[in-house]
Amino acid sequence: MATVTTNRGAGFLLGRLDVEQQMTPEKLTAEQRMLRDTVRKFVDAEILPRMDELETLDIGLARELLQKTGELGLCMIDVPEEYEGLGLDFVSSIQGSEILSLGGGFLTAFSVQTGIGLMPMLYFGSDELKRKFLPGMASVELVSAYALTEAGSGSDALGAKTTADLSEDGESWVLNGTKQFITNGGFADVFTVFAQVDGRQFTAFLVERDTPGFTVGPEEHKLGIKSSSTTSLSFEDCRIPKGNIIGEVGQGGKIAVNVLNLGRLKLGISAIGSAKEALEVSVRYALERKQFGRAIAEFGMIREKIAEMASRIYAGESSMLRTSGNVQEAMHAGDEAGGASANSAMRTALREFNVECALEKVHGSEVQAYCVDEAIQIHGGYGFIEEYKVARTYRDARISRIYEGTNEINRMQIAGDVLKRAGKGALDMDAALSEAPGSEISDQFGALCDIAEQVDRTRAVARGIIKMIVEQSGGEGAKRGGDQELLQRLADIIIAIYALESAMGRAVQARRAGDTNADEFEAMTRVYAAGVAPGVRRNARETVALLTADGADEAAASEIAALAEPPAVNAIALRRVVAEAIIEREGRWFDC
């Protein structure tokens, strides 16, 4: 099984990871680490002390703090220097997204400002529009928002009803319709609004707040992220300049999908940041809280939760950095191309990694969900009391599995896109199952050769299933797109492969570099591997059961089932080792 190059989306399904080129948190530059420190100091000094005010939705304060992130330069990272940004690398731009997660709902405002609020303009706007608006968006003199969702179209985003028609004199676009659940709505200055031209050509526009005919609705009362502004928007014969179109007529769907890709990756990263906080708070509590005369951190069930939280965070963090490094490399290639082709190469880079971005969103938000849930459980009754910070962390986490595409939609994208690529021959699955998983694994994986073999086997399971589906649908992988249950199971297997391989690759690199955390990285990789194996087995068996009932080859099916059998490991002992390490450092194990 050949090693793959990184600049191919979904390439991890074709062959083994080239460990050395995998980006890891340990490879951050001195500047990136300093940036993390700056953001952390900002959170501690400016956001956390004012959390109560922010939670009552003090819009003036939210705007003021968002503008302070602008002064720190956090919103100009992705903006090129010619538009008064810093034009830095993508890995730098994710640092703020992770650490601001400690600020709860404030993160949401920031994420829109630097993510979906900015990117349509950045990657698709005309030079004229960019000169007019990008410098302000980068410095946060202009707060931005992204208006896609409507009452009747959430996941089905392209089914939006808002319309845009060219005025009779041909000088303006006239917008009519209503948008819903728009983050930053209460105080944004510029809005990227999606509307149908001629009733069917989905298109993006830039609308300024003070435009006549444009009104902002009241604030929604939400379950969590209460410090973020969420409103409806309405357009009644709202007239905007003809030049305020972003991209071209009919390009809206492409814009919406592409910018959501990076938004999803950043959301996954933020979710891991929030999970780290949940772990740290929980371990500290468990060390203080005494029951039966002992700190509850001494009890096996609590320790097992701590080990599981840490290992999932470790795997999530490893995979986020791997994807970010790959996206950065592809973007850099785009930069090299220069000029107009740079933008198109950039857009290609965004599209190329849509499988990875979607899986980071799903995995990150589910690691977060697990961690904030166990954080409450470790706190017991106190976790249910608002006075303790975990209650807010728990409420704030719930939206992660819903926005930027529900995890259901994202799972459809992961599996659907892989099947589409395989159907077109872009992902060659023919070699699937022909090579024995685990063959020719040398010392490249150090002490983790058995994990490398488990990754191989799981990859062979996914490839086998993909091949079966493609064959069954006559080469058109997308045809089984209607089988959502099948796509969900395939997506989960794919996520397990990617996250486990990333965890492993990071541990292998740490060992080679003599990193003092290498022992713990290896232990957490093993815990994570033990944790995902039963799910892979169940998903594989249920999938091939459906496929064979529909006529797939039974011999191939039983081969897949055999490959999906979990390796025998002493998972309890592994978790004890990890728990000990995390508790030893009082939960401050991951940098955040």
Place this chain on the structure above:
Amino acid sequence: MKIVVTIKQTFTTEAKIAVDGGAISDKGIKQIVNPYDEFAVEQAIKIKESGGAEEVVVLTIGPERAGEALRQCLAMGADAAFRVWDDSLAAPGAWDVYATVLAGALEKMKPWELLLAGWVAVDDNAAIVVQRAAETLGIPQVLVVNKLDVGDGKVTAVREMDGYREVVEAPLPALVTADKALNTPRYPTLPNIMKAKRKPLTVWTLEDIGVTAGSAGFTRTGLALPPAKTGAKIVEGEPEEAAVALADLLHTEAKVI
């Protein structure tokens, strides 16, 4: 006017300290600029920003990783940085040796008018190195300062004492060490972090500064964590009864009275 700030890279105050083989383990330990030194750096930059100085230079003794602490000071606004290192300096606690080296480097960096530093480093709590160097250089020193004015060739500093306040004047050049009420250190903005990459950071060997370190006048013979705290006892009840119970415990259990 040129201001020199001496800084030290230390572990974070939140770090969980472990002793391994007679030294503090660096496993999982994050290194930062000594927090008191940050006050000194901030003060120097403020003086420069208000027109009271033309140049702010930071100086440290430390291995390569200490360069990151210097970069942070450059990102805060210092203009140039110097790092002195020789592997012979790795011996723990050799404060007298460090003072000699620091004095040598400060001699080489002349002319400067004001020397700033944190009043103590949070790792070894020694508060001795820069003070000894100032003594070697023969300049006045005003220590643990909460307010500082510089002008007319002198410093005017306020020191908070127990129950009163002392105002001290000293002619320049002088050493002033910072306490935490002096200011609130800024955190570097991203544009400044990127600019700091291009600012000069010079590395000196002992030869470069013309110093022979010599050997320390003392040796550290042991390093141990403080004993784990044993359970405290809270005496409850009405004040009068509690006082009696407490006296009793101090006599019979703790055996101190």
